[in-house]
Amino acid sequence: MAPNGQGPLTGVRVVELGNFIAAPTAGRILAEFGADVIKIERPGTGDELRSWRLHGGDVSLLFRTMARNKRSVTLDLRSEQGQDVARKLIAGADVVLENFRPGTLEKWGLGPVEIREINPAAVLVRISGFGQTGPYRGRPGFGGVAEAYGGVRHLTGYPGMPPVRTGVSLADSVAGLYAVIGALMGLLHRRAGQPGETVDVALYEAVYSLMESSIPDFDAFGVTREATGATMPGVAPSNTYRCADGKYVVVGGNNNAIYARLMTLIGRADLADDPALQTNVGRVARSAEIDEAISSWTENLDSSRVLELLAESSVPSGPIYDVPDIVADPHFAARGMHERHPVRIEGDQTREVLFPGIVPKLTEEPGGTRWLGPELGAHTDEVLAELGLSPADTAELRAGGVI
Numbered sequence: 001m002a003p004n005g006q007g008p009l010t011g012v013r014v015v016e017l018g019n020f021i022a023a024p025t026a027g028r029i030l031a032e033f034g035a036d037v038i039k040i041e042r043p044g045t046g047d048e049l050r051s052w053r054l055h056g057g058d059v060s061l062l063f064r065t066m067a068r069n070k071r072s073v074t075l076d077l078r079s080e081q082g083q084d085v086a087r088k089l090i091a092g093a094d095v096v097l098e099n100f101r102p103g104t105l106e107k108w109g110l111g112p113v114e115i116r117e118i119n120p121a122a123v124l125v126r127i128s129g130f131g132q133t134g135p136y137r138g139r140p141g142f143g144g145v146a147e148a149y150g151g152v153r154h155l156t157g158y159p160g161m162p163p164v165r166t167g168v169s170l171a172d173s174v175a176g177l178y179a180v181i182g183a184l185m186g187l188l189h190r191r192a193g194q195p196g197e198t199v200d201v202a203l204y205e206a207v208y209s210l211m212e213s214s215i216p217d218f219d220a221f222g223v224t225r226e227a228t229g230a231t232m233p234g235v236a237p238s239n240t241y242r243c244a245d246g247k248y249v250v251v252g253g254n255n256n257a258i259y260a261r262l263m264t265l266i267g268r269a270d271l272a273d274d275p276a277l278q279t280n281v282g283r284v285a286r287s288a289e290i291d292e293a294i295s296s297w298t299e300n301l302d303s304s305r306v307l308e309l310l311a312e313s314s315v316p317s318g319p320i321y322d323v324p325d326i327v328a329d330p331h332f333a334a335r336g337m338h339e340r341h342p343v344r345i346e347g348d349q350t351r352e353v354l355f356p357g358i359v360p361k362l363t364e365e366p367g368g369t370r371w372l373g374p375e376l377g378a379h380t381d382e383v384l385a386e387l388g389l390s391p392a393d394t395a396e397l398r399a400g401g402v403i
Contacts, residue, residue, distance in 0.1 A: 007034030025176025067373030123186030150207025
């Protein structure tokens, strides 16, 4: 029997054939809400994520986070014996999740046609750089490439400066979210008595979906959005402002009623009452003037006082947090967004380490962390026994380097 789950996806089995960030992100979320996620890793090395951002020991805390609640099975998918074991796993799966370059599964005899023969009802979720079709389908495409190709890199940074990226794997994470959405829709589709769905998630399309009205604005009006630094184009006031203590705060005063309260708070009744500034269109035309008024106010007060006064006036605002700020903030803790778990750091040495909590929050069947990302192959024997393989069969596979 599979281990007992925790959450609304208890009883759903997922076979994760993926490395790095995108597919493992999707598998992590499914596992956090109860799915039995069997993660297939290469014998010997495993998912390369195990060594990414490795600050100590031999398994990164990034992997411990991304693979929590998953069962690790080592399997050489390039070998015929490994492919046979994979087919046995797929036969009992509800969801098959992969992020290899298009054509790789087909080369191994594990493509959609074979999966449908093995398990017609399985939901196949495929994540790749450029999708399973189109002229670029065969190109390798990591998240950074997708962020550039999908348009968001062009909008990130300041005018006249080289494009920059966020310090996290944005494209991969968003693609992972879309993969989860696709998997859940596929499960609903199956429950309606329909055959198994195939979900095609392209990293660049996940990024492209974040581009709001950029394309219709260009097509209809010839407007090409450019990088604008800390501001939000076409929305005013919405910016980042320096305070007297050198810290910055984010202020969103772009709602009509909020704008009036903000201008009143900073002592600029003239701007609050100006007929030309009662709507966003008028404010955008004079955004530099409004930003200067707000900056003149914030630069004379410490950031804590600025945020206190903005909160009292019901103006959306917040500090620019770094990681130590997040760890110290009581709201994160009150919402259960910090979890402490014992984790092996060096050899047999363990210590209590803070990990991020579960998102989203469910009232009736909340997800949870049952265990952190496991050691490589920790569940191989267990899972193969569930498939009916004897200890002798498992020993033979191990001797042959298949597991």
